[in-house]
Amino acid sequence: MVAVSLAFVFFAANNVIAQVDTTNSSTSEVYVITTYDGGEFVGRIISQDAKEVLMETTDRGQVSIPKYQIKKMTALKAGEMSASGAYVPEEVFATRYFISTNGLPIEKGESYALWNIFGPEFHFGVSENLSVGIMTSWFAIPIIGTVKYTIELGEKTNLGIGTLLGTGSWAVPDFGLALPFAALTYGGRRSNISVSGGYGAIWTNGNSNGSALFSIAGMSKVGKKVSLVFDSFIVSSQNNGSGWAILVPGIRLQHRSDKAFQFGFGAFVIDGELIPAPIPMLQWFKKF
Numbered sequence: 001m002v003a004v005s006l007a008f009v010f011f012a013a014n015n016v017i018a019q020v021d022t023t024n025s026s027t028s029e030v031y032v033i034t035t036y037d038g039g040e041f042v043g044r045i046i047s048q049d050a051k052e053v054l055m056e057t058t059d060r061g062q063v064s065i066p067k068y069q070i071k072k073m074t075a076l077k078a079g080e081m082s083a084s085g086a087y088v089p090e091e092v093f094a095t096r097y098f099i100s101t102n103g104l105p106i107e108k109g110e111s112y113a114l115w116n117i118f119g120p121e122f123h124f125g126v127s128e129n130l131s132v133g134i135m136t137s138w139f140a141i142p143i144i145g146t147v148k149y150t151i152e153l154g155e156k157t158n159l160g161i162g163t164l165l166g167t168g169s170w171a172v173p174d175f176g177l178a179l180p181f182a183a184l185t186y187g188g189r190r191s192n193i194s195v196s197g198g199y200g201a202i203w204t205n206g207n208s209n210g211s212a213l214f215s216i217a218g219m220s221k222v223g224k225k226v227s228l229v230f231d232s233f234i235v236s237s238q239n240n241g242s243g244w245a246i247l248v249p250g251i252r253l254q255h256r257s258d259k260a261f262q263f264g265f266g267a268f269v270i271d272g273e274l275i276p277a278p279i280p281m282l283q284w285f286k287k288f
Contacts, residue, residue, distance in 0.1 A: 113286045120138075141170075163178065164178065174205050229249070229251065
């Protein structure tokens, strides 16, 4: 088994943002308003009525926003502002690193697609704490389904329990795989660290094999559009052989409220030797 020691710096995060109802009174609090077309406005509300909200934004001056365009309006807390007073939004795709997931739930209706150079993935928040997904290669080999249920253990602690089940599909119908797992996550959608473990098993032509799998991963929002991301995939030794691991540090760029791009440079750890991966990790997220 490979032992991996990591040092990763994270910023404090708040998991809860208060949803507020629109009223006819003005306020000095700082709000963030998200519209259905992906727009985002941050500032103080001057006035509002049944038709529109008049806001003094931090970067565009006074803006009038029709009520029918407003998807969400929330009051900001101190932990959601940077030292310079700029709004630091939650990470939309905070439930995913490069390879592994964590204990945070995909919000109901907050489904997303992920494209990388190996193939696509689709993940759906079907209820408050339950999500399902499907992933494959560009050749549909293999096809893997996933399900995860999240349990809130505390204000900043979540446990995710799930499994992956896969098949070799049309090319290798006798091939199958299973990976039940659990992921313990501390933090929120701006900053978190996770430790996860499971048992991966594969079978084909009546033969089977398996190994314990582990991961240490985390992310930290360091700006309005930039997050640091780290992921790892650790395979324990088996059949008197050596274990190995994949380490992937990288950066995520949140250029829109419903889109993100991340890239990282992975490395393999085999027999204590660090071997750079020849292909970078490139991934595109899209919320739908």
